[in-house]
Each structure stands twice: as structure tokens, then as C-alpha cells.
Amino acid sequence: MSDDLAADCTLTSFDHGRSLRLPALAVTVTLPDRRTLTAPLDLRPLVVGAGADCDLVVADPRASRRHCELRLTERGVLLRDLGSKNGTLVRDVRVVEAFLPPGVAAAVGGCELVVGAAGPAAVLPLSQESAFGEAVGRSLTMRALFARLERAAPTDETLLLLGESGTGKEVLARAIHARSRRQSGPFVVVDCGAVAANLVESELFGHTRGAFTGAAGARPGLLEQASGGTLFIDEIGELPLDLQPKLLRALESRQVRRLGANEWLPFDARVVAATHRNLRARVLEGSFRADLYYRLSVLELHVPALRERKDDIPPLVERFLAGRDPPRTLADLPPGALALLATYDWPGNVRELRNTVARLVLFPELLHEVVGAAASPEPASPASDPPEGPASLADARLRRLLELPLPEARDVVIAELERAYVAEKLRQHDGNISHAAEAMGVSRQLVHRLLLRHNLRAR
Numbered sequence: 067m068s069d070d071l072a073a074d075c076t077l078t079s080f081d082h083g084r085s086l087r088l089p090a091l092a093v094t095v096t097l098p099d100r101r102t103l104t105a106p107l108d109l110r111p112l113v114v115g116a117g118a119d120c121d122l123v124v125a126d127p128r129a130s131r132r133h134c135e136l137r138l139t140e141r142g143v144l145l146r147d148l149g150s151k152n153g154t155l156v157r158d159v160r161v162v163e164a165f166l167p168p169g170v171a172a173a174v175g176g177c178e179l180v181v182g183a184a185g186p187a188a189v190l191p192l193s194q195e196s197a198f199g200e201a202v203g204r205s206l207t208m209r210a211l212f213a214r215l216e217r218a219a220p221t222d223e224t225l226l227l228l229g230e231s232g233t234g235k236e237v238l239a240r241a242i243h244a245r246s247r248r249q250s251g252p253f254v255v256v257d258c259g260a261v262a263a264n265l266v267e268s269e270l271f272g273h274t275r276g277a278f279t280g281a282a283g284a285r286p287g288l289l290e291q292a293s294g295g296t297l298f299i300d301e302i303g304e305l306p307l308d309l310q311p312k313l314l315r316a317l318e319s320r321q322v323r324r325l326g327a328n329e330w331l332p333f334d335a336r337v338v339a340a341t342h343r344n345l346r347a348r349v350l351e352g353s354f355r356a357d358l359y360y361r362l363s364v365l366e367l368h369v370p371a372l373r374e375r376k377d378d379i380p381p382l383v384e385r386f387l388a389g390r391d392p393p394r395t396l397a398d399l400p401p402g403a404l405a406l407l408a409t410y411d412w413p414g415n416v417r418e419l420r421n422t423v424a425r426l427v428l429f430p431e432l433l434h435e436v437v438g439a440a441a442s443p444e445p446a447s448p449a450s451d452p453p454e455g456p457a458s459l460a461d462a463r464l465r466r467l468l469e470l471p472l473p474e475a476r477d478v479v480i481a482e483l484e485r486a487y488v489a490e491k492l493r494q495h496d497g498n499i500s501h502a503a504e505a506m507g508v509s510r511q512l513v514h515r516l517l518l519r520h521n522l523r524a525r
């Protein structure tokens with residue numbers, strides 16, 4: 067691969083960290099019947115598989131529901147197998163994770179997948195801050211998100227935040243509110259996933275006295291209650307289909323009609339909505355209305371999973387430690403903790419990291435049990451529940467391993483050990499590869515290969 071091509075598919079910051087170069091790339095899949103599908107690859111990871119919620123849906127019986135994922139990184143396009151049944155192969159080698167050079171084909175079931183250039187690169191602004199309100203983040207993807215939020219927050223536009231559970235959508239929504247001209251107004255939260263389906267309507271739109279059994283008095287809905295402020299509609303993907311036109315009408319007309327009432331009442335709330343669902347896929351399968359989706363997605367922002375921005379782990383850990391009572395610092399963590407935290411994939415995202423830090427402060431001796439045992443051989447599925455405690459972490463891991471044939475399970479465990487070992491040795495030697503190699507009793511070349519294999523950076 068020439069240097070030019072390699073540079074073409076990396077995320078690069080320039081202009082003294084003020085701008086991000088986003089190469090224009092397209093992923094093309096050739097199906098077994100030779101038809102081709104193409105999708106652009108941007109800051110969002112692109113999932114390929116047979117499931118309808120994938121970004122590239124391949125009609126191939128040998129492809130798994132969520133087969134593999136491609137992600138643009140500072141080092142190139144990272145291809146990750148998502149625990150597929152038949153594996154993802156590059157040059158006939160089954161890969162768990164590998165950088166895929168442009169023009170090189172990967173085999174996904176019976177399909178062939180290639181990444182290629184698709185026009186001139188885009189330039190995105192990067193925030194100069196490593197936080198947006200309470201949300202901490204110094205990775206390029208978070209700073210690109212912060213830059214967009216800095217512009218969007220002061221406007222009255224409806225925003226849609228997409229991201230896995232625990233990525234910080236609510237923290238960001240609060241920060242958007244705090245940076246808007248509505249900051250002195252209320253910030254009201256409704257979680258469509260938590261409210262019983264038959265109550266969502268009266269929660270959102272309010273009701274008159276006697277509108278239904280048990281409605282002893284009139285009550286304004288949350289849209290009205292948020293007047294002058296912001297309404298954060300969490301898990302909007304769970305909003306019952308029959309209520310979606312009603313919300314759309316309310317957003318368009320800025321008026322609501324309470325359940326049981328005839329008159330329309332004006333409200334003045336800005337709406338920030340969020341979901342961990344792939345709303346576009348839900349629109350395609352008919353469980354989310356296209357018109358409401360287009361109304362909400364005027365400004366659609368993707369909040370990356372924590373495994374996509376491990377640079378954020380140290381400042382997040384620092385923030386969580388500082389928030390303990392009494393406040394702690396990184397020095398209070400057991401040696402090697404940060405390096406070990408970086409080896410884990412965090413299916414529960416920042417929420418799981420926060421809980422892990424809380425446990426580590428209480429039980430530093432459990433470092434390897436709490437984090438090491440949790441190191442996930444399989445990338446997390448967004449729908450999967452994060453493990454809860456040390457015991458269940460170990461159980462969950464064993465369950466996953468038991469699904470594999472013994473030789474594969476052994477490989478997974480060895481790969482995890484290798485990664486954690488190398489990361490820790492490098493940390494102990496301040497990222498000096500020669501010293502780390504000597505301490506490990508291996509050659510520098512092998513350390514370089516291990517870094518590449520495990521997507522680690524020396525410093």
C-alpha cells in the first residue's frame with residue numbers, strides 16, 4: 067500500500083488541532099449474485115450483516131445478522147468481526163480486528179467487501195475544549211461532536227442524539243440546555259422506554275379531568291411543563307407508533323391538545339430526542355414513521371461508543387475519581403489500572419466505566435477481577451445488557467467462551483492476556499518499546515507486531 071493511499075483513509079487533525087480531515091470513503095459489497103451495494107463511511111461505524119438494522123444489509127445466508135463493522139480511525143479503516151458465525155477473512159486469514167487497506171477485499175460470508183476513495187476529503191471543525199458542559203472527551207470524534215454542539219446548542223433546533231446506552235446522551239442534552247438561551251427554564255426528561263405504553267400519551271400531552279379512569283384532575287403534559295426550557299425525550303425509538311403523528315403535529319404547530327380536551331394550547335419547549343436504536347432501519351421496517359424521523363433528524367448527532375474513543379478513558383476516570391467523596395486522583399488507583407481499563411470494550415459504555423471506577427476505589431484489590439475478567443472477547447452488541455458485578459462479569463465471559471470450540475476459546479484468552487500484558491509492560495516503561503521488549507524477553511519487532519495486532523499505541 068502506498069503512503070498516499072494509507073494517508074487517504076485516516077482521520078487526521080490539522081490546523082493546530084482545530085480541524086479534522088475526514089476522507090471520503092465508500093464501502094462496496096459484492097453479493098454472491100454479483101450485485102453490488104455501496105454506502106459511505108464517515109465518523110459513524112458502519113455495520114454489515116444480514117439483519118435489517120445493519121447499515122449495509124447483505125442478502126447472504128452465510129452472513130451473520132451483525133457480521134462485521136468498519137470504522138474510520140486515526141490509523142486507517144478498522145475492520146472488526148462482530149462474532150460472526152462464518153468469520154471475516156482478509157487475504158484468507160480469519161480476523162477479529164484488522165486495518166483494511168483501501169482496495170483490499172475482505173470476505174464476509176459469500177460476499178466481498180472493499181473500501182475505496184469516493185471523492186475529496188471533508189474538513190470538520192474540532193472543539194478546542196476537552197469537555198462540553200459535564201461531558202468529558204478529548205478524542206477526535208468527541209471534539210468533532212462538541213464543535214457541532216457548540217454551534218447547535220444556542221439555536222432552537224430540534225436535535226436527535228444517537229448512540230448506545232451509557233454513551234452520555236443525557237449528559238449532552240443537559241449541556242445543550244445549559245448552553246441555550248433557555249438555560250434558566252426547566253429541563254424536563256421523559257423516557258419513552260420506561261413509561262408504560264398506555265401512559266406515554268398523557269405524560270407527553272397532558273389530560274383533562276376525567277379524561278380516563280383515574281384522571282382525578284387536569285394535568286399539563288411534559289411538552290407544556292417544559293415551556294421556556296428543553297424537553298429531553300429519551301428512547302424516542304420506543305414511542306408507540308400511534309402517538310408518533312401526534313408528536314409530529316405538536317412539534318410542527320407548537321401546540322398540544324390534552325387528552326380529553328378540544329382546545330389546542332401553545333407550548334414553547336425545545337426538543338432534544340435520543341435513542342440507542344438505528345432509527346433509519348426502524349423507518350425502513352415500518353416501526354418508526356419517516357415524517358417524524360425527518361422532523362427530528364434536522365440535526366442528527368452520533369455519540370460514539372466508548373470502545374471507539376479509548377483516548378477518553380483517562381480523563382473520564384479522572385473526572386469520576388474527582389467526584390468521589392473524598393475526591394480521589396489517578397494515583398489512588400492500583401498500578402496498571404488505566405492500562406487494563408483500556409483493554410476492555412465497555413459494552414455498557416461510560417456508565418459502566420463510572421461504576422467500575424466506583425468499585426475500584428472501594429476494592430482496589432479486585433482490579434483484575436473487575437476489569438481483567440471482563441475483557442470481552444466479542445464486541446458488544448448494543449442491545450446486550452452490560453454485566454453488573456464481578457461475579458456476573460466472570461460468568462458472562464465464561465458463557466461467551468463456552469460458545470466457542472476449545473481451540474478458539476483458548477486463542478481468545480491468550481489474545482486477551484497478550485494485549486493486557488503488552489499494554490501494562492509498555493505503561494511500566496513509559497511507552498519505550500526497547501525497554502518493554504527487553505523486560506518481556508522478546509524482540510522489538512515482535513512488540514511492534516503485537517501493538518499492531520492489538521490496536522495499541524506505544525505512547
Ligand SMILES: Nc1ncnc2c1ncn2[C@@H]1O[C@H](COP(=O)(O)OP(=O)(O)OP(=O)(O)O)[C@@H](O)[C@H]1O
Nearest residue numbers: 200201202203230231232233234235236237416417
Ligand atoms: N462524556 C461524559 N463525561 C462524563 N460523564 C459521562 C460522559 N458520558 C456519560 N457519562 C456518565 O455516564 C452515565 C451515563 O450517561 P447518560 O445517562 O448520559 O447516558 P445515555 O447515553 O443517556 O444512556 P441511556 O441511553 O442508557 O439513557 C452518567 O452517569 C454520566 O454522568
